[in-house]
Amino acid sequence: MQYVKILYAAVLFLTAWSCSGQTAQQPNIVFISVDDLRPQLGCYGFDYMNTPNLDKLASQSTVFKNHFTQVPTCGASRYSMLTGKYPTHPSELRNNVIVEKITNQKSSNQPETFIHLLKKNGYYTSGIGKISHSADGYVYGYNEPVSKQRELPLSWDTLQFDTGPWETGWDAFFAYSGGQSRTTLQKKVKPYEMASVPDSGYPDGLTANLSIKELTRLKKLNRPFFLGVGFLKPHLPFNAPSQYWNLYQKNNIPLSPNPEAPENVNSTALTNSGEFNNGYQKAEEHPSAEHPVSKEYARRLRHAYFAAISYIDAQIGKVISELDRLNLTENTIIIVWGDHGWHLGDHSIWGKHTLFERALKSALIIKMPGTSKSGKIADGLVESIDIYPTLCELCNINPPEDLDGSSLVPLLNGSTAKEKKAALGFWHNGYTVRNENFRxxxxxxxxxxxxxxxxxxxxxxxxxxxxxxxxxxxxxMKLLLKPFNE
Structure with a gap:
C-alpha cells in the first residue's frame, strides 16, 4: 500500500510538471552576447581572422550569414531582441529604453523578456555580464555607485558579475589594465590598449572564469537552465592582452573596401563618429566624412579591433570547453549573438549609429543539441527579434501572440520555405529595409x-x-517599411 501511495504521488508530480510546460527533454540554453560584434570571423569568410573557437562552433552549428539587428545601438538592440518586437516609437531607440519600458513598469501577466518566460516555465535563469544594456545588469550611471536595482527585475534567478579591481560594472565596461577605466582616467585615453596581462587582466576573462564556475553549479540543479553570458569586447576601447595582438601582423591587416562616404547620400545618413571622437581624447586622429583617418591609423585601429575579437573568441572557447567537460553539450542550445555591427572606417565612419549594412549586420550562430557534426550556412534574411520565438519552439513553450519575430527552427533544420522577405532597421533619422537584392x-x-x-x-x-x-x-520597397506610430 505504501508503494502504491508513493507511485501515485510520483505520477501526480510528473503530470503537474508536464502541464506547467516543463518536460524532461527540454534543453539547456547558453546564450552568449558579444558587444559590437560585426560578423568579422573566420566562419564568415574572413580567413585572416584568428577565431578558432567560434569557427569550430560554427562547423557544428547554423551560421546565419544575413542576420540583422533592429537598432544600431546597444540598449535598444537588446530590448528588441529580448522582447521579440520591432521598436514602435523613437523612445525605443535610446540606450535607456529597457529602464523606461521594463525596469520602471508595473509587472503584468506578460513576460518582460523571453528569459522571464523561460523562468516561468521551469527554467533556472542565470545572468553573467552584459545581457541587457548595463554592464552588470543593474541600473546606475557611469559615475554613480553600484545600485541594487536590477534592469530586468523579473527575468533572473541569479545575476552575477566579477568586477575585479574595477569595482563597478561601468568601470569594467570601459576597462584599462591595472584597474583603471576611461572614467577614472577622465577620458584622457587612447581608444585601444595592448597590455602584457593574462586573460583575467581584463573583465571579459573574469566573466569567462565566472561562467565556468556557474556551469558546474547549474549542472547540480538537475533542471533545465538558461545561462546568459555577456562579453564586453570588442566594444570601445579596443583593449586586449598582448598575446591576441600578436596573432596579427599589422602591415598585413586589410583596410576597409569602402573608406569613402557614399555617393549621392544625404549627410544625415552618416555619423560623425561621436562615440569615438568624444570618448577618447588621446586618439591620434579624429575621423569625419570630410577627413577620414590615415591608412596607417586605420590599420592600427582595425588591428586593435581584431585583437579584441580574438580575445573574446578565446573566452567563448573556455565556456564551450567546460560544457563539453561537464557532458552538457548534447542537451544544450548554444547561441552566439552580436548586438549590432560596427563601421571600421567604412564610409569614413568609426562607430555604429547608422542605417548602413555595416551597422546593422552582426554575427548569429546557433547550435542545436545533437548536431555536433552538421555545420550549415543559412543565407536567408533573419532578424534579432527571431531569437525569442525560436527558443520558444525549441523548448516547447507557447510564445506570446504579439511577437514580431518568427521562428528560425525551419532554417535550423535546413528548410528555406519560410525565409523572410525583408529585415527592418530603425534609427533616429529614419528607417531602412533590406531584401535579398536591395537596401x-x-x-x-x-x-x-x-x-x-x-x-x-x-x-x-x-x-x-x-x-x-x-x-x-x-x-x-517603401511598402515593406514600418514607420513609427506616433
Missing amino acids: LMYFPKEKENEFALFNHQNDPYETTNIADSHPEIVQE
Whole structure:
C-alpha cells in the first residue's frame, strides 16, 4: 500500500510538471552576447581572422550569414531582441529604453523578456555580464555607485558579475589594465590598449572564469537552465592582452573596401563618429566624412579591433570547453549573438549609429543539441527579434501572440520555405529595409535625397545611391517599411 501511495504521488508530480510546460527533454540554453560584434570571423569568410573557437562552433552549428539587428545601438538592440518586437516609437531607440519600458513598469501577466518566460516555465535563469544594456545588469550611471536595482527585475534567478579591481560594472565596461577605466582616467585615453596581462587582466576573462564556475553549479540543479553570458569586447576601447595582438601582423591587416562616404547620400545618413571622437581624447586622429583617418591609423585601429575579437573568441572557447567537460553539450542550445555591427572606417565612419549594412549586420550562430557534426550556412534574411520565438519552439513553450519575430527552427533544420522577405532597421533619422537584392533607407525629415537605395548584387558595400534612377524599386520597397506610430 505504501508503494502504491508513493507511485501515485510520483505520477501526480510528473503530470503537474508536464502541464506547467516543463518536460524532461527540454534543453539547456547558453546564450552568449558579444558587444559590437560585426560578423568579422573566420566562419564568415574572413580567413585572416584568428577565431578558432567560434569557427569550430560554427562547423557544428547554423551560421546565419544575413542576420540583422533592429537598432544600431546597444540598449535598444537588446530590448528588441529580448522582447521579440520591432521598436514602435523613437523612445525605443535610446540606450535607456529597457529602464523606461521594463525596469520602471508595473509587472503584468506578460513576460518582460523571453528569459522571464523561460523562468516561468521551469527554467533556472542565470545572468553573467552584459545581457541587457548595463554592464552588470543593474541600473546606475557611469559615475554613480553600484545600485541594487536590477534592469530586468523579473527575468533572473541569479545575476552575477566579477568586477575585479574595477569595482563597478561601468568601470569594467570601459576597462584599462591595472584597474583603471576611461572614467577614472577622465577620458584622457587612447581608444585601444595592448597590455602584457593574462586573460583575467581584463573583465571579459573574469566573466569567462565566472561562467565556468556557474556551469558546474547549474549542472547540480538537475533542471533545465538558461545561462546568459555577456562579453564586453570588442566594444570601445579596443583593449586586449598582448598575446591576441600578436596573432596579427599589422602591415598585413586589410583596410576597409569602402573608406569613402557614399555617393549621392544625404549627410544625415552618416555619423560623425561621436562615440569615438568624444570618448577618447588621446586618439591620434579624429575621423569625419570630410577627413577620414590615415591608412596607417586605420590599420592600427582595425588591428586593435581584431585583437579584441580574438580575445573574446578565446573566452567563448573556455565556456564551450567546460560544457563539453561537464557532458552538457548534447542537451544544450548554444547561441552566439552580436548586438549590432560596427563601421571600421567604412564610409569614413568609426562607430555604429547608422542605417548602413555595416551597422546593422552582426554575427548569429546557433547550435542545436545533437548536431555536433552538421555545420550549415543559412543565407536567408533573419532578424534579432527571431531569437525569442525560436527558443520558444525549441523548448516547447507557447510564445506570446504579439511577437514580431518568427521562428528560425525551419532554417535550423535546413528548410528555406519560410525565409523572410525583408529585415527592418530603425534609427533616429529614419528607417531602412533590406531584401535579398536591395537596401532602402528612408529619411522622412529630409527634403533632398530623402531615399537611399543600394543594389547589393553589384554594390555590396553600399557606395552609390541609385534611388533617383530606380523610383519603381524605391516605391516597391517603401511598402515593406514600418514607420513609427506616433
